[in-house]
Amino acid sequence: MELYQKKCLGPIQTSIRQGLVSGTGFGLSLFFLFSVYACSFYAGARLVEHDKTSISDVFRVFFALTMAAVAMSQSGLMTPAASKAKSSVASVFAILDQKSRTDPSDESGMTLQEVKGEIEFHHVIFKYPTRPNVLVFQALSLTIHAGETVALVGESGSGKSTVISLLQRFYEPDSGQITLDGTEIQKQYG
The missing domain is CATH 1.10.287 (Helix Hairpins)
Structure with missing residues (x-):
């Protein structure tokens, strides 16, 4: 007190x-x-x-x-x-006015007919575009098997919601790859 x-x-x-x-x-x-x-x-x-x-x-x-x-x-x-x-x-x-690196109107990617839900982050390096000096992920590798429940735990600012944002393609990783059912999500559409 x-x-x-x-x-x-x-x-x-x-x-x-x-x-x-x-x-x-x-x-x-x-x-x-x-x-x-x-x-x-x-x-x-x-x-x-x-x-x-x-x-x-x-x-x-x-x-x-x-x-x-x-x-x-x-x-x-x-x-x-x-x-x-x-x-x-x-x-x-x-x-x-910012231009996105991902064109939402581009329909040239592939569409998966069936999604099992195997997610893998392989050596993902990421920095937010607004804070280029702050490294959020340095070689993040994470595998989530279909049907698994995974909890991301950490202090505020450790990147828990950034994992979801990258998976939803709100941002693109600086390097590394994110795959869904073995296919890199940057190559998928839908």
Whole structure:
């Protein structure tokens, strides 16, 4: 418990600091907003008092200025979100524009008429394209016989789900081969 409380001290102090800054900023913004309201009504009252304008004109101008101020303040609040959205959209389009090494519309491969389920990974070497310096598999060899139940066990990031992704051909191995019923899956279709 003491170790946990010590670990929480930093984030708590950061949150308090952020809360004070946010609260002060929010308070000041409301102060300025209501100060502008007060000044507008005071100036309008003085103009009406000296017969320079009518009450309806004062309220028209006041509401027009209020709507403009609210729109500008809300657009200012959206600026950080807009920049995050812009970078997110750019990364989504970068992913969509990537060319896959596997052409999903290519029908030139062979189709197995009957699948028994013999799976073999033979000296598979693999790195994710987005992390080319991190070797996930170095000469992975694994045989799974038809009808067997196999559990892949390991810590997070050890490659358990990567085995399935390679088998489903979401990725291609850098070297080595993966076979299904003795036929390399890169040569199969369907």
